[in-house]
Amino acid sequence: MFTDLWNWIVSYYDYLIARFWAAELEITLLGLQNAGKTSLLRVLAGDKFTRDWDVGGQPRFRTMWERYCLGVDAIVFVVDSADAHTYEGARQELHAVCNNSSLSDIPVLVLANKNDLAEALPLEDFVTKMDIKGIKNHQVTCYSVSVKETDNLNAVVSWLVSQKENNVNKEGSAQEEGEEAET
Numbered sequence: 001m002f003t004d005l006w007n008w009i010v011s012y013y014d015y016l017i018a019r020f021w022a023a024e025l026e027i028t029l030l031g032l033q034n035a036g037k038t039s040l041l042r043v044l045a046g047d048k049f050t051r052d053w054d055v056g057g058q059p060r061f062r063t064m065w066e067r068y069c070l071g072v073d074a075i076v077f078v079v080d081s082a083d084a085h086t087y088e089g090a091r092q093e094l095h096a097v098c099n100n101s102s103l104s105d106i107p108v109l110v111l112a113n114k115n116d117l118a119e120a121l122p123l124e125d126f127v128t129k130m131d132i133k134g135i136k137n138h139q140v141t142c143y144s145v146s147v148k149e150t151d152n153l154n155a156v157v158s159w160l161v162s163q164k165e166n167n168v169n170k171e172g173s174a175q176e177e178g179e180e181a182e183t
């Protein structure tokens with residue numbers, strides 16, 4: 001019984017990953033150093049992803065990752081939710097990304113990573129710490145995850161796939177509108 005359930009969970013995850021690949025998503029992963037970005041890339045996508053940026057510290061590098069965010073389907077911002085020393089820096093960088101007017105149409109997923117650690121902030125406190133509600137004119141979603149224990153990563157993959165599907169629908173309806181305008 002337990003094995004059946006476990007097999008079902010594993011195959012559902014495989015199914016999500018397959019859809020994730022089929023969707024040809026373009027995603028930029030951002031976050032402070034040590035947040036867990038490279039670990040997440042390994043779990044989700046092997047070596048195929050390259051857009052994984054450490055932000056913070058050096059404002060002169062900001063324009064580089066900004067350029068890599070233009071036109072992507074989603075931005076995933078990873079935070080170490082168990083390292084109190086980095087909350088303030090992570091909050092500032094997250095808000096800098098979200099306040100950037102050229103990125104304002106891009107949905108942002110904020111991950112409170114390392115929830116396997118005892119000192120990790122509960123999601124509600126994390127949302128307050130990161131001042132998620134202070135982010136205006138941006139669609140922001142927040143999940144508590146553990147990349148290490150692959151906890152809640154199916155929610156991440158589902159969210160990512162749904163962003164692509166939303167975009168395809170948007171493109172589809174924009175085309176239809178365009179066609180109507182021509183006739």
Ligand SMILES: Nc1nc2c(ncn2[C@@H]2O[C@H](COP(=O)(O)OP(=O)(O)O)[C@@H](O)[C@H]2O)c(=O)[nH]1
Nearest residue numbers: 032033034035036037038039113114146147148
């Ligand atoms: N406990 C725990 N450690 C993690 C988790 N995710 C990543 N790490 C560890 O955090 C450190 C930094 O991870 P890394 O992926 O290199 O972070 P990056 O600098 O953002 O690319 C590594 O030692 C990882 O093994 C997690 O969910 N839980």
Ligand SMILES: [Mg+2]
Nearest residue numbers: 034037038052
């Ligand atoms: Mg890294």
